[in-house]
Amino acid sequence: MDYKGFDNSFGLDGKVAMVTGAAQGIGKAIAELYAAKGADLVLVDLKPDVKITESAIQKLGRKAVSVIADLTKSADIQNAVNTAISEFGRIDILANVAGVVFLDDAENISEEYWDTTMAVNLKAVFMLAQAVGRKMIEAGGGNIINMASQAGLVALDNHVAYCASKAGVISVTKTLAYEWGQYNINVNSISPTVILTELGKKAWAGEVGEAMKKLIPAGRFGYPEEVAAVALFLASDAAGLITGENIVIDGGYTIK
Numbered sequence: 001m002d003y004k005g006f007d008n009s010f011g012l013d014g015k016v017a018m019v020t021g022a023a024q025g026i027g028k029a030i031a032e033l034y035a036a037k038g039a040d041l042v043l044v045d046l047k048p049d050v051k052i053t054e055s056a057i058q059k060l061g062r063k064a065v066s067v068i069a070d071l072t073k074s075a076d077i078q079n080a081v082n083t084a085i086s087e088f089g090r091i092d093i094l095a096n097v098a099g100v101v102f103l104d105d106a107e108n109i110s111e112e113y114w115d116t117t118m119a120v121n122l123k124a125v126f127m128l129a130q131a132v133g134r135k136m137i138e139a140g141g142g143n144i145i146n147m148a149s150q151a152g153l154v155a156l157d158n159h160v161a162y163c164a165s166k167a168g169v170i171s172v173t174k175t176l177a178y179e180w181g182q183y184n185i186n187v188n189s190i191s192p193t194v195i196l197t198e199l200g201k202k203a204w205a206g207e208v209g210e211a212m213k214k215l216i217p218a219g220r221f222g223y224p225e226e227v228a229a230v231a232l233f234l235a236s237d238a239a240g241l242i243t244g245e246n247i248v249i250d251g252g253y254t255i256k
């Protein structure tokens with residue numbers, strides 16, 4: 001598609017965005033920033049707390065609908081997509097954020113932990129992108145942002161399943177971008193370092209967190225709104241020539 005310029009306020013007016021993992025953390029931050037920039041939202045999460053995000057977005061004057069879904073189930077994925085099409089007629093942006101992490105060393109991690117990690121972090125990301133991608137192909141374009149991690153680029157202790165799943169997300173992102181560029185669909189991923197969500201604050205409190213920060217040139221962890229800012233840029237028309245990329249937000253952790 002030819003270049004047509006862009007709204008330099010990075011506005012999303014008139015866009016419909018689906019955000020998974022929208023009940024809390026990074027997903028919630030992305031959903032609320034998208035709404036603040038003019039998008040209407042389809043909010044997907046396994047947790048009923050997603051209704052709280054829905055109410056917050058409606059207070060911003062945007063339309064929002066929430067879908068409680070287990071994204072490891074194809075029926076739930078299709079229901080989320082059908083709900084979006086029924087409510088809004090299209091999906092312009094997909095922010096594929098939902099994920100899990102189970103930590104254990106490589107010699108002891110259970111098959112259950114491995115399978116659940118792959119099902120949520122990799123298979124569900126692809127299956128939802130596939131279902132939404134079909135709608136975007138029909139509509140003539142769209143924008144998909146997958147949440148990967150610095151763990152998809154480097155080895156992290158006790159993260160073998162998580163690292164493998166996030167490396168897979170980066171690979172899927174590149175492949176979808178390669179195949180779907182002809183349909184005016186941009187596909188990119190974001191790879192954050194430790195982000196101080198409620199879960200992140202607990203997992204990286206105390207000595208373990210201080211030791212990790214010493215390995216980050218910037219000397220600190222990130223915040224959900226910093227990831228949301230990159231997700232906004234990638235969703236905007238300003239990023240129209242960026243596809244198949246993995247944007248790293250890690251304070252320099254992976255530059256070594």
